[in-house]
Amino acid sequence: MSDILLSVENLEAWYGDAKVLHGLSFELKQGEVLALIGSNGAGKSTLFKSICGLLQKKTGRIAFKNEVITTLVANAIVAKGIALVPEGRKLFPSLSVEENLILGGNVGRKGPWSLQSIYNLFPILKEKRNAPSTSLSGGQQQMVAIGRGLMSNPDLILLDELSLGLAPIVIKDIYDMLPKIIGNGLTAILVEQDVTRALASSQQFLCIQEGRISLEGAPHAFTKDQISAAYFGM
Amino acid sequence: MIWVNIIIQGILVGGLYALFAAGLSLIFGVMRLVNIAHGDFIVAAAFLAWVVVQATGLNPLLSLIIVVPLAMAFGYALQKWILNSTLGKDILPPLLVTFGLSVILQNGLLEVFTADSRKLNAGVIETASFPVLPGVAIGYLPLLQFIVAVAVIWGLQYLFYNTALGRAFRATSDDSETALLMGLDQRKVYAWAMALCMGVVAIAGVFLGVRSNFDPFMGPGRLIFGFEAVIIGGLGNLWGTLIGGVILGVSQAIGAQINPGWQVLAGHLVFLLVLAVRPKGLFPRIDG
Ligand SMILES: Nc1ncnc2c1ncn2[C@@H]1O[C@H](COP(=O)(O)OP(=O)(O)O)[C@@H](O)[C@H]1O
Ligand SMILES: [Mg+2]
Numbered sequence: 001m002s003d004i005l006l007s008v009e010n011l012e013a014w015y016g017d018a019k020v021l022h023g024l025s026f027e028l029k030q031g032e033v034l035a036l037i038g039s040n041g042a043g044k045s046t047l048f049k050s051i052c053g054l055l056q057k058k059t060g061r062i063a064f065k066n067e068v069i070t071t072l073v074a075n076a077i078v079a080k081g082i083a084l085v086p087e088g089r090k091l092f093p094s095l096s097v098e099e100n101l102i103l104g105g106n107v108g109r110k111g112p113w114s115l116q117s118i119y120n121l122f123p124i125l126k127e128k129r130n131a132p133s134t135s136l137s138g139g140q141q142q143m144v145a146i147g148r149g150l151m152s153n154p155d156l157i158l159l160d161e162l163s164l165g166l167a168p169i170v171i172k173d174i175y176d177m178l179p180k181i182i183g184n185g186l187t188a189i190l191v192e193q194d195v196t197r198a199l200a201s202s203q204q205f206l207c208i209q210e211g212r213i214s215l216e217g218a219p220h221a222f223t224k225d226q227i228s229a230a231y232f233g234m
Numbered sequence: 235m236i237w238v239n240i241i242i243q244g245i246l247v248g249g250l251y252a253l254f255a256a257g258l259s260l261i262f263g264v265m266r267l268v269n270i271a272h273g274d275f276i277v278a279a280a281f282l283a284w285v286v287v288q289a290t291g292l293n294p295l296l297s298l299i300i301v302v303p304l305a306m307a308f309g310y311a312l313q314k315w316i317l318n319s320t321l322g323k324d325i326l327p328p329l330l331v332t333f334g335l336s337v338i339l340q341n342g343l344l345e346v347f348t349a350d351s352r353k354l355n356a357g358v359i360e361t362a363s364f365p366v367l368p369g370v371a372i373g374y375l376p377l378l379q380f381i382v383a384v385a386v387i388w389g390l391q392y393l394f395y396n397t398a399l400g401r402a403f404r405a406t407s408d409d410s411e412t413a414l415l416m417g418l419d420q421r422k423v424y425a426w427a428m429a430l431c432m433g434v435v436a437i438a439g440v441f442l443g444v445r446s447n448f449d450p451f452m453g454p455g456r457l458i459f460g461f462e463a464v465i466i467g468g469l470g471n472l473w474g475t476l477i478g479g480v481i482l483g484v485s486q487a488i489g490a491q492i493n494p495g496w497q498v499l500a501g502h503l504v505f506l507l508v509l510a511v512r513p514k515g516l517f518p519r520i521d522g
């Protein structure tokens with residue numbers, strides 16, 4: 001048995017006629033944290049949508065736990081153990097904090113995460129559990145979004161721009177929690193605008209530029225200049 | 235005293251209008267679908283109950299035990315096999331398809347049952363009443379109808395805000411793409427919503443058929459009443475729908491008292507008045 005959890009081969013993806021991903025290939029080992037970096041519009045969120053099944057117009061091969069999931073729909077893929085914490089949080093405004101979390105566990109996968117363990121991780125959410133999710137601060141909303149993703153007890157979690165629109169101090173708080181979130185051997189892909197922070201939190205990184213991989217490897221194997229060249233395409 | 239009586243009778247009829255409206259309100263709230271055939275389904279449910287009563291000899295009110303599950307199964311299938319494929323960004327296809335269903339239902343019912351009007355006979359409960367004030371008596375049937383309407387609205391409200399299915403309804407209505415990430419297939423969620431809607435339609439149809447004669451072409455009129463109750467009460471608010479039904483019932487009763495020909499007209503006028511003054515209805519949903 002290989003310890004490859006996710007393998008993506010020659011992935012191409014479209015929005016309508018516009019091709020956004022141009023043949024991406026990479027592998028992710030069990031327990032690894034992969035930083036996915038690249039400038040705005042490079043295709044990071046599109047890669048996430050392709051993996052978790054929200055984007056159907058794609059070719060190539062995506063395998064998860066040695067099973068091909070390329071053609072599965074999103075509601076089937078979450079049941080297989082891939083959770084997405086979407087860019088912009090995307091909480092359900094009609095649901096309370098606790099209902100958002102409960103819905104995250106809707107697929108009924110067993111594992112370490114439950115309402116109780118989420119509340120232990122983010123005690124403020126327990127205090128606000130009956131509040132509408134829209135009444136929370138940005139940082140608290142991000143905690144709900146992370147908690148909602150964890151509630152499905154995923155084997156792989158995709159974290160898309162956790163820091164979007166948050167104050168630096170709040171971002172620091174969230175990142176301080178990261179080891180607890182992915183500490184249980186959870187495999188993760190982390191998209192982050194702040195490259196230094198992303199690289200510091202991961203063992204591997206992947207830089208994409210206009211839908212193609214421009215650099216990949218271990219963060220310390222490259223100089224800052226090499227990475228920023230791959231990032232900006234200079 | 236005569237006006238007290240009129241208002242009380244109007245309130246009780248309002249319960250029936252709320253039953254016409256509750257399913258419309260539910261479906262619009264969950265999937266932004268306006269079902270043009272809603273009234274025809276109510277009439278079709280009355281015919282279905284008529285068939286069940288003929289076959290079993292049950293009291294029509296008891297026939298609900300059979301009619302409601304049948305209607306729910308039909309609603310699930312209708313959504314799954316027909317309506318789901320019409321839903322999308324464009325609001326026109328579902329309107330056209332449900333309009334088509336309306337035509338098909340009316341002509342289908344005409345073909346099978348002819349244009350003769352029929353009635354469901356519920357026995358003594360139809361005429362029995364008890365006095366509350368001098369000159370004011372409350373009929374058991376209108377009272378039962380009103381209590382059932384309140385119970386249905388309460389039940390839907392409870393389901394919406396306290397159960398896993400209700401959570402799925404709200405989440406899917408908020409953002410169906412993110413709901414997929416929770417493992418919720420919107421097509422299934424919608425099918426359950428339509429099943430519930432048709433269960434309420436069945437109840438409405440039986441009360442309609444017990445209260446008065448019905449024929450295959452009564453549907454559009456019931457759709458209008460239901461639609462007016464929903465709009466008066468405010469879209470997406472079930473208790474508002476009940477109050478909307480009551481306002482419509484009272485307006486019609488007062489109009490009929492002034493001039494028998496003004497019954498329906500008075501309802502339309504109040505509806506237009508509310509629309510002009512409060513375009514979102516009296517009790518619109520507060521959140522987005
Ligand atoms: N829903 C969409 N429809 C059409 N084009 C889109 C859509 N979402 C993103 N794009 C385009 O796809 C490209 C990649 O976007 P995205 O994956 O969101 O980038 P990133 O997450 O790296 O900032 C961009 O050019 C963007 O304009
Ligand atoms: Mg993005």
